[in-house]
């Protein structure tokens with residue numbers, strides 16, 4: 001094995017066609033993401049058939065661009081890591097088949113990666129930073145920080161909200177999950193109710209800047225459980241918007257966005273901190289698109305008793321660098337896939 005191992009990551013599980021080259025599971029050499037957001041925005045959400053057709057158009061140019069930007073040839077690549085689930089079947093198929101074809105043609109190792117594990121591994125990239133903890137007397141700039149096991153992982157994306165105990169590489173135990181809507185899905189639906197566009201998370205975050213979290217919305221605490229539930233909150237927002245005719249009053253839309261964001265963040269932070277207090281974990285790792293939310297990271301910063309790692313926003317949302325990072329650790333333990341690798345749209349973690 002070479003001292004510096006280069007992994008090509010490929011990600012097509014949802015609406016981003018992405019390819020990246022990562023060295024030793026940590027250093028990003030290139031990271032290309034072709035987003036379909038503009039195409040799906042006109043429908044207010046992802047249309048699976050449109051997504052898979054777009055992946056087909058973009059996959060080869062995106063992989064080529066990742067190779068060109070990395071200024072390397074195929075002989076420099078040691079293995080290919082590709083997301084094989086969870087996600088949209090038609091979208092996953094494009095990435096998995098592209099990866100298998102290239103692996104066969106270039107005689108490269110291939111490994112199938114769980115998209116949820118990949119989100120966690122965004123924290124192993126050198127760009128992930130440790131939030132300075134005021135509780136521990138730290139201050140100043142975020143600093144790079146190595147992951148220490150065991151750690152607690154909060155994965156909050158458009159499709160999942162999972163609280164996972166990570167004991168070591170590839171060792172995951174699910175502690176909690178959403179019983180209905182994922183946190184990102186709730187943001188997307190709330191933005192739709194408030195007429196704020198798609199994707200909802202960034203739109204709500206932006207609208208909330210000029211609002212106050214002054215409207216009363218419920219929090220599903222689900223006592224004695226690390227599970228989450230966000231669909232009641234979404235329904236409560238819908239009733240509030242109808243009852244108080246909020247859409248006719250832009251400042252109230254901002255207040256509703258701020259109140260909704262606060263309700264989601266309250267629950268995510270409180271449940272994660274509770275788990276961190278009950279378990280012998282050394283760090284909290286945030287990941288998934290919702291981890292790009294500034295209120296969420298700020299609240300963790302203010303209340304976590306242990307260090308909190310979070311990737312920069314562009315590595316919280318879907319990308320292939322996190323897939324390559326996860327794949328690197330598969331290759332370290334000789335965990336490779338055969339050309340039989342198939343997609344598993346309902347794959348879970350732990």
Ligand code: KG4
Nearest residue numbers: 157158159184200201289290292293317318
């Ligand atoms: O991880 P991701 O890119 O894709 C999935 O695996 O689902 O997450 C996308 C989700 C979307 O629901 C989006 O609204 C949400 O992450 N999101 C945010 C923010 N940026 C993206 N939610 C809250 N605040 C944000 N800044």
Ligand code: ZN
Nearest residue numbers: 119157317318
């Ligand atoms: Zn994702």
